[in-house]
Amino acid sequence: MKKYSILTVLLICSFANADVKDLVCTANVSDEILNLSWIKPKKERELNDDYEYVELDKYEEGHMEVYNHCKSSEIAWQYSIRLETNDIGKEDANVENSIIQNCAAAMDGEPMFVKVYGTAFRDDGKTKSFLMRTTPSYLLFSQYDHFNNPFQVDRKTLVGFDNQKDVAFECVLNDVEEQENIL
Numbered sequence: 001m002k003k004y005s006i007l008t009v010l011l012i013c014s015f016a017n018a019d020v021k022d023l024v025c026t027a028n029v030s031d032e033i034l035n036l037s038w039i040k041p042k043k044e045r046e047l048n049d050d051y052e053y054v055e056l057d058k059y060e061e062g063h064m065e066v067y068n069h070c071k072s073s074e075i076a077w078q079y080s081i082r083l084e085t086n087d088i089g090k091e092d093a094n095v096e097n098s099i100i101q102n103c104a105a106a107m108d109g110e111p112m113f114v115k116v117y118g119t120a121f122r123d124d125g126k127t128k129s130f131l132m133r134t135t136p137s138y139l140l141f142s143q144y145d146h147f148n149n150p151f152q153v154d155r156k157t158l159v160g161f162d163n164q165k166d167v168a169f170e171c172v173l174n175d176v177e178e179q180e181n182i183l
Contacts, residue, residue: 021084023081024171025151029102033076078100080100082176083132092131095141138154
């Protein structure tokens with residue numbers, strides 16, 4: 001409980017000093033995540049003589065590879081959101097987000113990213129611009145300006161939640177040492 005209180009005080013106090021912070025939110029691989037229906041690999045199906053689909057004993061191409069990558073990883077997903085504390089409370093403030101995603105959805109046919117890009121993890125490590133909105137209880141982050149399914153972080157407990165994945169994240173707030181501009 002002290003950990004959460006200290007982090008909340010740091011976030012509130014840093015509001016006046018406008019520091020750059022990294023909000024790192026992690027969901028570790030767990031049985032709960034491995035059992036999500038959209039993570040589990042899908043078995044191939046075929047149409048029988050009665051025009052019913054019957055599940056076969058083999059998995060669709062690429063699905064076991066993606067699932068095993070998830071299963072053997074420690075981190076399922078991680079968002080590293082860099083923000084300036086003086087932007088908290090501003091409408092649609094810009095933040096940076098880098099993503100690690102070791103667990104991908106099993107899709108019909110060959111997994112889309114494997115088929116098109118040769119990997120299921122095309123956004124790993126890329127920094128993208130996100131928008132941040134603030135409520136009294138939450139920080140909301142979205143890549144899109146409609147904020148239909150934002151990533152949300154409880155300002156008091158620093159627990160994050162991704163509505164699209166239906167997964168909770170543990171978040172920590174880290175100071176960022178700013179270096180001089182070398183450009």
